[in-house]
Amino acid sequence: MAADTDEREVTLDIQGMTCASCVTTVERALGSVDGVTEASVNLATRTATVKGNAGEPDALFDAVRRAGYGAGPHVAIRDPGEEARSFRTRLIVAVVCTLPVLWLTFVVPDPSWSRNAAWALTSVVVWFSGWPFFRSAAVAARHGRSTMDTLIAVGASAAYIYSVYSVLSGGDALYFDTAAVIITLILVGKVLEATARASAGDAARVLLERGAKTATVLDEGRETPTPIDRVVPGDLVLIRPGEKIPADGVVKTGASWVDLSLLTGESVPVEVGPGDDVVGASINGNGRLVVFVTTVGANTALAGIVRSLERAQGSKAPVQQLADRVSAVFVPAVLVLAGLTALGWVALAGATPGDAVLHAVAVLLIACPCALGLATPVAVMAGTGRAAELGVLFKGAEVFERAKRVDIALLDKTGTITDGVMTLTDVAPAPPATADEVVAVAAAAEAGSEHPIARAVLDGARDRGIDVPSATAHAAKPGAGMEADLDGTPIRVGRPAGLPPALSDDAERLASSGRTPFGVWRDDVPVGLIAVADRIKPETADAVVGLRASGLDVAMVTGDHRASARAIAREAGIEDVTAEALPEGKVERIAALRTAGRHVAFVGDGLNDGPALAAADVGIAMGTGTDVALAAADVNLLSGSLMAVVDAFALARRTYRIIGQNLFWAFAYNVVMIPLAVFGVLEPMWAAAAMAASSVTVVLNALRLRRFGRVRG
Numbered sequence: 001m002a003a004d005t006d007e008r009e010v011t012l013d014i015q016g017m018t019c020a021s022c023v024t025t026v027e028r029a030l031g032s033v034d035g036v037t038e039a040s041v042n043l044a045t046r047t048a049t050v051k052g053n054a055g056e057p058d059a060l061f062d063a064v065r066r067a068g069y070g071a072g073p074h075v076a077i078r079d080p081g082e083e084a085r086s087f088r089t090r091l092i093v094a095v096v097c098t099l100p101v102l103w104l105t106f107v108v109p110d111p112s113w114s115r116n117a118a119w120a121l122t123s124v125v126v127w128f129s130g131w132p133f134f135r136s137a138a139v140a141a142r143h144g145r146s147t148m149d150t151l152i153a154v155g156a157s158a159a160y161i162y163s164v165y166s167v168l169s170g171g172d173a174l175y176f177d178t179a180a181v182i183i184t185l186i187l188v189g190k191v192l193e194a195t196a197r198a199s200a201g202d203a204a205r206v207l208l209e210r211g212a213k214t215a216t217v218l219d220e221g222r223e224t225p226t227p228i229d230r231v232v233p234g235d236l237v238l239i240r241p242g243e244k245i246p247a248d249g250v251v252k253t254g255a256s257w258v259d260l261s262l263l264t265g266e267s268v269p270v271e272v273g274p275g276d277d278v279v280g281a282s283i284n285g286n287g288r289l290v291v292f293v294t295t296v297g298a299n300t301a302l303a304g305i306v307r308s309l310e311r312a313q314g315s316k317a318p319v320q321q322l323a324d325r326v327s328a329v330f331v332p333a334v335l336v337l338a339g340l341t342a343l344g345w346v347a348l349a350g351a352t353p354g355d356a357v358l359h360a361v362a363v364l365l366i367a368c369p370c371a372l373g374l375a376t377p378v379a380v381m382a383g384t385g386r387a388a389e390l391g392v393l394f395k396g397a398e399v400f401e402r403a404k405r406v407d408i409a410l411l412d413k414t415g416t417i418t419d420g421v422m423t424l425t426d427v428a429p430a431p432p433a434t435a436d437e438v439v440a441v442a443a444a445a446e447a448g449s450e451h452p453i454a455r456a457v458l459d460g461a462r463d464r465g466i467d468v469p470s471a472t473a474h475a476a477k478p479g480a481g482m483e484a485d486l487d488g489t490p491i492r493v494g495r496p497a498g499l500p501p502a503l504s505d506d507a508e509r510l511a512s513s514g515r516t517p518f519g520v521w522r523d524d525v526p527v528g529l530i531a532v533a534d535r536i537k538p539e540t541a542d543a544v545v546g547l548r549a550s551g552l553d554v555a556m557v558t559g560d561h562r563a564s565a566r567a568i569a570r571e572a573g574i575e576d577v578t579a580e581a582l583p584e585g586k587v588e589r590i591a592a593l594r595t596a597g598r599h600v601a602f603v604g605d606g607l608n609d610g611p612a613l614a615a616a617d618v619g620i621a622m623g624t625g626t627d628v629a630l631a632a633a634d635v636n637l638l639s640g641s642l643m644a645v646v647d648a649f650a651l652a653r654r655t656y657r658i659i660g661q662n663l664f665w666a667f668a669y670n671v672v673m674i675p676l677a678v679f680g681v682l683e684p685m686w687a688a689a690a691m692a693a694s695s696v697t698v699v700l701n702a703l704r705l706r707r708f709g710r711v712r713g
Contacts, residue, residue: 007037010057012048014041015070016136019148019372021331022069029067033059044377047074068139084194087132091187094129097121098180105177115167115174122176126160130183146331154335155364156182159684162357173354182365182688189692193374193699211281211302215246218290231296239289247280248295256287305393305638326372326667334367334674341678358684362677365687367670371694375662379702383655386708391623391638392648399634400659402617403652405599409547409645410590410612412604413558413565414516415452416622416642417572418534422452424460425515426531428506438528440466442520445484445493448474453516454482456532457493481518492521495580496529496561503529511563539643540572546646546711550653552601557586557612586612603645620645646711655705662698669694 014026023041030039030050037052048071050060057073064071101121104114127134130152137153140146160179166172217226218236228246231237236252239245245258255273259282272278278291279301297303342360345351351359380397387394394400411417427435443461446454447468461468471484471491481494496507496519506529507517515531547554555576556569565579578589586602590612593600602609602616613619613633621633622640637644673690676682682690 007051007053010050010060011074012050012057012060012064012071013074014046014048014064015072016139017041017043017046017069018136019043019331021145021147025067025143025145025147026064026069029063029069030060033063036060042377042381043374044381066143068143068145084191087187087190087194090129090132091184091191094125094180094184094187097125097129098177098184101125101177101180105174118174118176119164119167122160122163122180125180125183126156129187130156133183133186146335148331150331151334151364151367152182152186154338155361155684155688158357158361158364162354166354173352175354175358178358178361178684181685182361185685185688186692189696192692192696211300212244212246216240229297231293233293233296235293237291237293239284239291241284241286241288243284245278245280245282245284245289245291247291247293248300249278249291249293251276251278252290252292254287254289256289257285259283259285305388330367330372334364337367337674337678338363344678345680359677359680361684362680362682362687363674365684365691366673366677366682367691371666371669371698372663374695375666375698376659378699379655379658379662379705382702382705383651383658386705387648387651390644390647390651390708390710392644392651393636393638394648394652395634395636399618400652400656402599402634403601403649404656406552406601406618406649408553408555408593408598409601409603410555410557410586410593410616411574411642412602412609412612413556413560413568414534415605415640416603417540417556417568417574418536419640422456422516422532422534424456424463424530425533426510426517427528428503428530429528430500430503430526433527435528436464436466438520438530439464440469441486441491441522441527442493442518442530443468444471444486445474445482445491445520447471448484449476449482451476452534453518453532457530460530486522489523491523493518493530494521495519495559499526499529507531507561508563511561512567514564514567516560516564534568536568536571537640537642539641543642543646544573546643547649550646550649552649557581557589557602559583559585583609583611587615590615601649603642605640620648643711650711651705651708654708658702658705662701665698665701666694 017023017026023043026041026048027039030036030041030048033050035053036050039048039050041048048060048064061071098121101118104118104121108114133149133152133156136147136149140150156179159175159182162173163175163179166174212228215226215228215231215235216238217224217231218238223238231247237246237249241256251272251274253274255271258270258272258278272289278289280295281302295301338360341363342356345356345359346353376397380400383400384394384397414422424439427438429435429438439457439461442457443466446457448454448471458468469486471486473483473485475483477483477494481492483490483492485491496504496517499507499519503519503526507519510517510529510531515533517529517531519526520528520530544554553576554574555578556565556572556574557578558565559581560568560579562577562579565577569575569577578585581589586609590600590602594617600616601618601620602612603620603622604613605622609621613621618635619633620635620637622642623636623638635648637648669690673682673687677687
């Protein structure tokens with residue numbers, strides 16, 4: 001039977017997760033649904049990404065609910081403070097009740113009324129403020145599993161129940177203060193963690209909020225203010241100076257400059273006029289524009305950026321696999337260890353049952369799988385969010401790990417090292433053809449291409465007043481040029497190979513001066529030679545220096561003529577140059593480096609760069625590039641600045657370093673603290689405080705990525 005190829009990706013919002021054990025449970029539940037090929041759950045974002053063909057989402061929702069958690073469709077904009085507010089209310093009640101309990105325990109003499117008052121107040125703390133922990137633990141137990149909330153519930157209830165038993169039996173061992181303080185301190189940690197986690201994940205929400213809320217629609221000359229969700233493709237919208245462009249579109253009338261910094265992080269304005277594309281959420285400058293709307297809603301560039309960001313934030317770094325394996329058995333092991341601790345204190349140390357219970361409670365509370373679960377995803381969330389604000393989109397958490405290992409960067413020339421804004425500079429006809437005829441044939445062939453060289457040829461024809469004949473059957477031959485059919489005759493523009501000696505000499509001369517020559521053929525007969533020129537980007541030399549300063553070797557690999565490529569490389573400060581490389585030649589260069597043990601990044605923007613971007617350890621596509629390049633890359637730069645490549649590597653490495661620090665802290669915390677609790681060095685109240693602090697620590701450490709600044713040469 002043929003395989004079902006209708007595979008899709010679905011994102012769910014998950015409720016009720018508290019630790020890495022929950023993540024493992026939800027992933028197993030989703031993976032058990034027929035048709036699911038991969039399920040990845042993120043504790044920091046509270047989302048699940050499911051790949052496969054599971055049919056209706058209801059099957060996925062039901063699987064999660066059967067596992068004891070809540071699930072629903074993903075909501076792009078959620079209130080980031082909702083979780084913190086919920087915990088904050090319970091925390092306030094806990095503090096109000098716990099302070100009197102401490103006073104009654106340590107200050108007031110021990111009449112029966114103080115014991116009963118402490119019991120009553122602690123009951124409020126345990127059963128109201130601590131209710132979410134008990135409810136979650138009960139749901140987990142009903143499904144035969146245990147979570148971080150199980151440890152909290154068992155620990156707090158053990159101290160509480162033993163104290164109630166003492167009151168009723170007339171005993172003296174009261175631990176109401178321990179139960180109340182445990183719940184209170186853990187709630188403090190929950191509030192701090194939820195607040196910090198919301199800050200780490202602000203980027204997607206902030207990006208969406210940057211879009212315009214209304215638009216001025218022109219309808220038969222009338223200006224009608226319209227909510228953005230009622231604007232449709234085909235509308236004409238008026239954008240006054242200083243207003244946000246409400247949707248993606250094409251300028252019909254007017255001229256202005258557009259500030260793209262909200263999307264790209266770059267403050268350099270872009271000039272626009274009739275026929276130019278504009279994107280929603282960018283800000284109009286000093287001119288009045290009328291824009292024909294082409295794309296709205298979920299299909300806009302802004303919405304695509306947000307989806308890419310959320311996909312990256314919901315992905316898992318390979319380094320997280322160790323934490324996932326540990327967390328799968330962590331909580332049951334801690335429960336067993338706590339029981340053995342209590343028995344050991346009674347049997348070996350002769351402790352009273354009350355003291356033994358306290359030592360076991362300390363073991364339960366000090367063990368924190370929550371920190372293990374948050375260590376990687378919260379760093380990824382903060383790192384990808386900050387990157388998006390700087391105009392860098394990482395497609396997945398695994399890119400951080402691969403970027404850390406990269407030791408050489410291969411740079412394409414056109415559109416990467418250079419502006420990619422080319423001009424037609426030279427025309428050399430082969431008699432009896434004329435210069436205008438050569439340009440007309442070249443422009444007819446290039447009319448089917450989106451490459452910057454094609455635009456240069458077409459603009460050159462227009463500037464010379466040449467009518468471009470209409471060709472058909474346009475076909476791009478990556479690395480070789482463009483082919484088309486003109487009145488039944490094949491035409492071609494491509495690499496200047498196989499030209500007559502006179503034209504070959506002209507091609508060499510033009511290339512040595514930094515121009516890029518192309519041959520023009522009609523019916524396989526050369527009709528002439530054209531050349532285009534590009535200029536190096538102002539920041540290229542600084543970017544090359546920045547990449548080298550970060551420990552990377554830098555080389556150029558391009559399909560351009562050897563002499564032209566070397567002229568540009570000298571200006572950029574690059575010594576290692578591979579020229580006249582077809583797409584497969586770029587892939588071969590990458591393969592050779594990887595065979596030699598190098599880890600390769602490739603930076604490009606053209607159609608012919610797609611295979612190389614996919615073959616490299618890390619493929620980086622310039623934001624000015626073609627759709628093929630952007631789809632093949634691991635990292636998309638929303639701007640065309642080469643300095644953004646330096647930023648991308650610096651931020652990727654900083655994020656990976658934060659992940660390593662978080663995992664080290666989470667593991668080291670448990671390695672050090674659990675033995676202290678077992679041997680009675682750590683009391684339950686301090687254990688609860690340390691447990692809360694561990695989760696807050698990894699989140700606050702990740703938040704340092706929010707302060708990452710641009711690298712400047």
